[in-house]
Amino acid sequence: MLPEVGNFSLILSLFFACCLAVVPIIGYWRHTPILLSTARPLTLLMSCFVLVSFIVLAIAFLTDDFSVLYVSLNSNSKLPIWYKFSAIWGSHEGSLLLWVLILCGWSSVVALKSHTLPKEVGPIVLSVLGMVATGFLLFMLFTSSPFVRDLPNVPVDGADLNPLLQDIGLVIHPPMLYMGYVGFSVAFAFAIAALITGNLNSSWARWARPWTAVSWAFLTLGITLGSWWAYYELGWGGWWFWDPVENASLMPWLAGTALIHSLAVTEKRGVFKSWTVLLAIFTFSLSLLGTFLVRSGVLTSVHAFAADPTRGVFILALLIVLIGSSLLLYALRASQVKAGVAFGVTGREAWLLLNNIILTVLTLTVLLGTLYPLLFEALDLGRISVGAPYFNTVFSPLALLLMVFMAIGPLSKWHSTKPSLLVRLCVWPGVVSILLAGIISYIYHLGGMAWLSLSVAFWVVLLTCKDWFIKVSAGSKGIIPRARQLPRNYYGMMLAHLGLVVSLIGILMVSTCSKETTVKIAAGQTVSFAGYQFTLNQFESLKGPNYVADQADIAVYQDGKLVAQLKPEKRFYEARRQVMTEASLNAGITRDLYVSLGEKLNDQAWSMRIYVKAFVRWIWFGGILMMCGGVLSALDKRYRARVEGRHA
Missing domain, CATH: 2.40.128 (Lipocalin)
Structure with missing residues (x-):
C-alpha cells in the first residue's frame, strides 16, 4: 500500500507544480495580488508531497520491500543499512526523485525568503521553479517512476546495490552534486523573472548572487568528493578528470564561476546586465545537459545511469522547451537593456570581462570535446575518441592565462587603474614567484611547463596576500580592526582563489612526480x-x-x-x-x-x-577551500541588509 501512496503523492505534487507554474504568471499579467500570493503555499505543498514520496521510497528500501521493482534491482537484505538508504539514489529512478526533492527544497527556501523581494518578483521566481519541477515530475511519472510493483513474482531477495556505489563517498557525493546542479535553477529563475518583469538592473544581480554562490559551493564540493571517490575506490590510483560524465559537472561549474564574477560586476557597476542574464541561462542549461548525458545512454561511463533512449528523448525535449523558451524571451527583452556605464581597459571591469571570456571559452572547449564524438557518430561518420591529450593541450594554457587575470583583477580599481601602478604591484611578486618555482622545479626535477605553472600559482598567492595587506594597512585603525571590517565576500574570494591555486599545484605535482x-x-x-x-x-x-x-x-x-x-x-x-x-x-x-x-x-x-x-591531497584540499570561499561569500551580511533594508 505504501508504494501506491508514494506514487499518488507524486501525482499531487505534479498538480501543485502545474498550478505554481501558471497561477502566479496569470496574477502578474492581470495585476491580481491574490493570485500572486498563491506562489508560496503552492511551493510548500508541492515540496511536502515530493518529500512524502521520498520518505515512502526510503521505507521501502529500509524494510526490504522487494515487491517494488526499483528496490529489488538496487538493494539486498544483507546490504548495510546506510547503503540501503543511499541505494535510493543508486540508479536512475531514485536519483531523479532526489533531483526533484532537492529542487523542491531550493524552491521552499526561496519561498520562505521571498518576503525580502519586491512583491511581483518573488512569485515569478517561484513560478519559473514550478515550471522546471513540472517538467521533471512529468518525466518521472510517465517514464521513470520508482514505485512500479514487481507483482506477483516478488523475488526472495534483491539483486544488490552496484558494488562501486557501496562506499561512503557515494553516500554523500550525489546529493552534494545535485545541490549544485539544481541550485543553479534559482539563479536561472531570477534571470527569467528579471526578463519577464523588465527589472534588468543591479537589483536582480544582488538577489541572485548569494544563491549562486551557495550553489557553486555545493557543486565544488560534489566534484571534489567525486574525484576523491574515484581515486581510492576504483583501485587504479587515478581520478576521473576528463571522463565524459565528469565533464558534465565541470561545464556548469566553469559557467557558474563566470556567472559569480559577472553578477559581482552587474551589482556593483551596473554593467554586463544582458551578459549576466545569458550566463544564468547558460549555466542552468549545462546542468540540464549533464542530466541528459548521464541518463540518455549516449555516454558510457562508470558514473552514467543505464537508461533507455526514450528517456533520453524526453529529457532532450524538456531541455529544448525550457532553454529554447528562455533564449526566446532573452532575445525579446535583453536587447532593450543598456549599461550606461563606461570603464577603462585597465579597470577591474575589464579584468573580470577577460576572466568571463576565458571561462566561457574553457566551457565551450570541454563541451566540444565531450559532444564531438557523439555528433560524429550520430552523423554516421564513424567513431572517434576525444581524450586527455586534447583537453590538456587546449585547456591548460587557457587555465594559466585565467589565473594571471585572476591575480591582477583584485589589485585593480573600478573604472580604471594606472598601468604603472599595476606594474609596480606585480613585478616583485613575479620575480619571487619565478625564483620559488625554480627552486621547487630543481628539487623535484620538473620540466619547463611545470616551472611556468608553479610560477603563476605562486604569483597568484603572493598578489592575493599583497592585496589583503594593502587593504588592511590603509588608514589609522590598525591591521586587526581593518581586517575585521573587510566583508565576508572578500575573504570568500580570497579562499576560492587560493583554493584554485592549491588544486592546481596538486594536479601539477601528482601528474609529474608520482x-x-x-x-x-x-x-x-x-x-x-x-x-x-x-x-x-x-x-x-x-x-x-x-x-x-x-x-x-x-x-x-x-x-x-x-x-x-x-x-x-x-x-x-x-x-x-x-x-x-x-x-x-x-x-x-x-x-x-x-x-x-x-x-x-x-x-x-x-x-x-x-x-x-x-x-595528491592538495587537489581535494583546494576544492574544500573553494567550497568554503563560496559559502563565506553567500553569508556576507551586506546581501541581507541591502535587500531587507530596501524593502523595509
Whole structure:
C-alpha cells in the first residue's frame, strides 16, 4: 500500500507544480495580488508531497520491500543499512526523485525568503521553479517512476546495490552534486523573472548572487568528493578528470564561476546586465545537459545511469522547451537593456570581462570535446575518441592565462587603474614567484611547463596576500580592526582563489612526480620501490555483510622504520557475482602510499600495484577551500541588509 501512496503523492505534487507554474504568471499579467500570493503555499505543498514520496521510497528500501521493482534491482537484505538508504539514489529512478526533492527544497527556501523581494518578483521566481519541477515530475511519472510493483513474482531477495556505489563517498557525493546542479535553477529563475518583469538592473544581480554562490559551493564540493571517490575506490590510483560524465559537472561549474564574477560586476557597476542574464541561462542549461548525458545512454561511463533512449528523448525535449523558451524571451527583452556605464581597459571591469571570456571559452572547449564524438557518430561518420591529450593541450594554457587575470583583477580599481601602478604591484611578486618555482622545479626535477605553472600559482598567492595587506594597512585603525571590517565576500574570494591555486599545484605535482609499478609478491617477500620497502606479511580471508574477501597485510618501511600498515582487499560480492578491488592507502601532506591487489597468479603469489602519489591531497584540499570561499561569500551580511533594508 505504501508504494501506491508514494506514487499518488507524486501525482499531487505534479498538480501543485502545474498550478505554481501558471497561477502566479496569470496574477502578474492581470495585476491580481491574490493570485500572486498563491506562489508560496503552492511551493510548500508541492515540496511536502515530493518529500512524502521520498520518505515512502526510503521505507521501502529500509524494510526490504522487494515487491517494488526499483528496490529489488538496487538493494539486498544483507546490504548495510546506510547503503540501503543511499541505494535510493543508486540508479536512475531514485536519483531523479532526489533531483526533484532537492529542487523542491531550493524552491521552499526561496519561498520562505521571498518576503525580502519586491512583491511581483518573488512569485515569478517561484513560478519559473514550478515550471522546471513540472517538467521533471512529468518525466518521472510517465517514464521513470520508482514505485512500479514487481507483482506477483516478488523475488526472495534483491539483486544488490552496484558494488562501486557501496562506499561512503557515494553516500554523500550525489546529493552534494545535485545541490549544485539544481541550485543553479534559482539563479536561472531570477534571470527569467528579471526578463519577464523588465527589472534588468543591479537589483536582480544582488538577489541572485548569494544563491549562486551557495550553489557553486555545493557543486565544488560534489566534484571534489567525486574525484576523491574515484581515486581510492576504483583501485587504479587515478581520478576521473576528463571522463565524459565528469565533464558534465565541470561545464556548469566553469559557467557558474563566470556567472559569480559577472553578477559581482552587474551589482556593483551596473554593467554586463544582458551578459549576466545569458550566463544564468547558460549555466542552468549545462546542468540540464549533464542530466541528459548521464541518463540518455549516449555516454558510457562508470558514473552514467543505464537508461533507455526514450528517456533520453524526453529529457532532450524538456531541455529544448525550457532553454529554447528562455533564449526566446532573452532575445525579446535583453536587447532593450543598456549599461550606461563606461570603464577603462585597465579597470577591474575589464579584468573580470577577460576572466568571463576565458571561462566561457574553457566551457565551450570541454563541451566540444565531450559532444564531438557523439555528433560524429550520430552523423554516421564513424567513431572517434576525444581524450586527455586534447583537453590538456587546449585547456591548460587557457587555465594559466585565467589565473594571471585572476591575480591582477583584485589589485585593480573600478573604472580604471594606472598601468604603472599595476606594474609596480606585480613585478616583485613575479620575480619571487619565478625564483620559488625554480627552486621547487630543481628539487623535484620538473620540466619547463611545470616551472611556468608553479610560477603563476605562486604569483597568484603572493598578489592575493599583497592585496589583503594593502587593504588592511590603509588608514589609522590598525591591521586587526581593518581586517575585521573587510566583508565576508572578500575573504570568500580570497579562499576560492587560493583554493584554485592549491588544486592546481596538486594536479601539477601528482601528474609529474608520482611513481608507480606492478610487482609479483608472495607472503614473506619484500619489494623496494621509490625509497620504500613493502613487505607482504600474510593473506587472510574475510567475510563482510554481503561479500567475501582476500585481504593482504602489508608493512611499509622507510630507512628501517615502519611508516604504514596497508591492507588492500579483493572482494567478491555474492549477489552480483562481481569482483571488486579495494585499495589501501596511507595519506600524507606531500605523498600518498597506495597499494591495490591485482590477480592471483598462483597459490602463493599475487600481482600488486604500488603507487607513490605526490601532493595528491592538495587537489581535494583546494576544492574544500573553494567550497568554503563560496559559502563565506553567500553569508556576507551586506546581501541581507541591502535587500531587507530596501524593502523595509
